[in-house]
Amino acid sequence: MSRLKTPLFVLAISLIAVFAWLLMNGTDYNDLNEDGLSRGNIAYQQGDFEEAAEWFMQAAKLGDREAQYQFAMLYRDGKGVERDDTQAVRWLKLAAAQKHARAQYELAKLFDSGRGMEQADPASAMRFFRLAAEQGHGSAQLHLAVLYAEGRGTPADDGLALKWAVAATRSKNREAEPYLQKLLKRVTTKAQQGDAKAQFVLAMMYRRGDGLNADIKSAEQWLRQSAESGNSEAQFHLASFLADNENSNQLEEAAKWYLAAARQGHIKAAAEFGAMAATGAGTAVDPKQALQWLQQAAKAGDAKAQTALGILYSETPGFTHDDKEAAAWLQKAATSGRADARNNLAVLYALGRGVDKNYKQAFTLLQQASESDDKAQFNLGLMFLRGVHTVQNDETAAAWFKRAEASGNSRARLALALLYHLGHGVIYSETDAIHWYQEAAGKGDLDALFNLAILYYKTNDFAKAFASFQQAASAGDAQACNIIASMYQHGQGAEYNIDQAVEWYRKAATQDYPQAQFNLGNLYRKGEGLEQIDKKAFYWYQKAAEAGYPQAQNSLAYMYALGRGVKADRKLAQKWFTAAAVQGLNIAEQNLLLLEQKQSGFTLVSHVVDMDVRADLLFEKPLNLAKHLDSYKQP
Template sequence: MNLEPPAMISFNLLKPFGRFSSGSPNRVRARAERLSETAPERALALFAAAAEAGDMEAAFIVGERFLEGKGAPRQPFEAARWFYRAAEAGHVRAQCRLAQLHLFGLPKAAVGPNAKLFHAVELTGADHAAALPWAQRAAEAGAADAQALLAYILTSGPEDVRDPDAAIEWYRKSAMQDCPQGRFGYAVALLMNADTAEQTSAALYHIVRAADAGFPAAHYLLGVSAERGVGAVLDETEARRHYTVAAEAGLSHAQTRLGLMLIDGRGGPADLLNGESWLRRAAIGGDSEAAARLGDIYARGGALPPNYAEAAHWFRTAAERGHKAAARALGMLHLTGAGVARDPDEAATWFQQAAEAGDCDAQANLAALLQGGAVSAFAQDPPPVHDWFERAAEQGDLVGAFNFAVCLAEGVGVPRDDVRAAFWLKRAAEGVVNAQYWYGRMLAEGRGVARDDGEAAAWFARAAEAGMPDAQVAIAECHIAGRGVPRDHRLAQSWLARAASAEHAGAMVALGMMLGGGHDIEPDQRDARRWFARAAEHGHPLGALMLARHAWRGIGGPQDIEAARHWYEHAVSLGAPEASAELALFEKVLADAGTKADIDITLHPASSDAPSARVGM
């Protein structure tokens, strides 16, 4: 941020009023105070004249006027130079104000004997080292607000400035003078070290006193305490009241909490419009959590109608401020094309941002994209997803262990290593359902471990009981073939029905195969055709082919030549084996027959006989 050079008025102030320099500066200041509201420019000139005559209170007032833009254009750096003059002479409030300006970003070189006039000055970050001596001088003089400011510097400054023990003592001194900032800082320090209910209660006493004095952050903290029942009785009505006070004072975190309570109807009646408005104000004010919550609300729908474009806007706002969950959510929108253009590369970019910030789900999403080969953005320099997962695995994270095992099993970022993959899958299988299924596959195929059908079936069953459809299909196939478990087609049918109810298209096809005959259950061609139809509608190639065969031959329902042609063509488009040859034969039979009514369905190829119920894992 660049500020223009100081206004010329500050250096021409004294010319028309020079005669007052030899008079009483107190009288000049008194006259300036009388003109303060009616003639602010003239009052400023008089205050400056009194300051030049040695009145440091007047110098402080001139600084305040330049800071407020009262009587002259707002000039923070010119204000700082007047504060410096008064501070050097021992003016306590000027010392405190100068410390505050240094924390705001005023560079040390902007004031003092070596400062250059009429030069634009660049605001820097907070200069704790420059603020420290001024805050210390004012604090030692007994100024309560300066004591709180000094404690803040000693708490939040760089390592070479920090002194936590001294900070607590300065906060305590400020609190004893009933300074709201001091009470609040002292309370936070006490809470951070509280081990007993009595210590927590003592901290809350100071927070309450700071809130009574109108300190917004104290109201926010009391709201958190009441909402979560920390050190106080859980009382959402009281929490909402405190959040309202802090939110109206402009505290963005309070605006976020209040907005969520209004939307959820906690602590009082639900108010969707005001709740959304408070979240929006907090998000616009820079609160990344508020922006992320808005995105989540619009993405999920419910309290407010779903709006993916609006969700994408707020997720992007939060993600650009470093919110990792919002970055992952924005990646998912780009992956699915909801509210934004479908773009796997853009999705991968946001997943990478979240992944590098430590979001485990984003790491898994990015790994899946890379594994599927849908991303070109990282073709030359893929991110080290395997390293992320390996570090997490070695730290005992079971999800990380599973993801690292998948990288090893599929060769994502590392050479394929079935032995290490099996090792990490077995470790992850103790708590991750997907790992139980994957480890079962490794055992069933003898990849990385000795083949063991019984152990494989046990892991499939464990994952199936947890509700994983792929595992339910796998254990059903084991019971159909009697591989590692007793042959039991009725139990297999039950497992397939559970998977099919979860919309697993392969399970639907397998159910149709079993019901078509040749298994130890009662055939039901009508039900078989129904399952093939459901699988075909889910885009399963074999489901479409079987439905075409049934429609042509009139199995499980009436013969339907047009439906047969449609599903044969669909099966071809899905890449079903034998579909092209059967479609050609189908058309030839129709052409040879001359009319649909004369079709001899006995000419259907032998390959139409129902194959095994195995649908693959």
């Protein structure tokens, strides 16, 4: 027994040692701390597919999409596991659901062939090929091109076939280039044989330079042929091509092709032609046609047409205004993300037009639109400048006006000029004020031109002031006409010329500008620069007085008191002196006392000009939002 104990003891020790070694060095495929994917890749590279399968399975079960893909491939190829297409499909679906492009591609091939399932499923194959192709998988892109070319799992479409063949070529797929050239040859042959769809496809290839050298002339040639054959897409794109050139003759032709496509039910063409009929671009303004085509496109869900309808119903002259209808269409377009619709809808909410007034909703819409819309950016600046539904903040307002101007908003230039001129929200800068006034004036803003002239005048640069005032006056600005007349009368910035003064006073007076009417009345009363005629002096004083101008009311009272140009009438004199005094004109109060004491020696004002900066945007009380908010007036 003692002899047996020793060998048994040695054997037991040996078994314990082997077991310990196995315990220390064995593979635990369920160790969550192990990187199953990496270990599987190493095993795969070493040709140990069984080991790789164990590691891939571990990582796949933990949701690793690459491991799911690799595990599926082992089942598909029968490496390390028994070949099983059903299992391959199962794991590929899991990886594909996690947007694994290669898994989507391989799954699509299995659907296409029917492996691992009861039968082939071309539609599902198409779907997964597209998912992989959209992620830039070159082979998937090429397969997609083939499916579109052959009409497998989808209706045949040469245009989409070429699109994906081009994409595959750009993805450096080696088989894509020869297939692309084969497709191009086939489409070109069909186009030359008069196939309108092929002509359109070829035109777009030339236009984009996809697989062909970009050639605008060839693109237009094929578009015309296709359009003339009745292809509505070609008609629409030809019209768009012509409209982009903005040549008046080409705009007329563009309108013709848009209408042709619209009559075939092309929604975007209907929207475009409707807008052209509304604005008179390329065709006569025709409200009936505009509404017909825009409504057709809008009802079909076209957001551009919905926006256009909203603008026509609420803002565009010549169209029946219906703010409620406008708000309904703008709401639809705003929901689709149209920034211009959001801006105009915000204006309706801010003014309570067609909807209940709601500053909060207006502010929210402007914030949404301000990502891309310059009018919305300007309007947000206005809201901050005047504290409409937000804390008044000149600095924030200035920032929005700067952003709006950078986006091309012309009204923001005047706003910035005012801020720099008056030192609101920015550091006062005469140089910056002049710059922005000039920028705004250059775009036809008369207020900017007038304020620029005021700035020059108050810094005694009369020559520049005169030039700017004259430019504004020549554009019909009555206040500038009055100032130009005054500068001629007093030799400021120009030589004294009373005849020119009379002419410019008369231009402003005939525009019902009270100050000019008053000044012209003074010239007639004094006989300065024209024949002294009290009746004409009385005529102009009366017009200005009835418009509420106190200096003219004072002078009209004087004429009644002394019977100049009119029969003397102390009661009417008292009435007009009182009217002027009520408005705060001190000399009218003094003249009223003289009248009551039956004395003369009345005091008159001999000349007036208004040199105040036009800054209603900053100081108008109450704020007239309707005047200042910027909205689209035409589609």
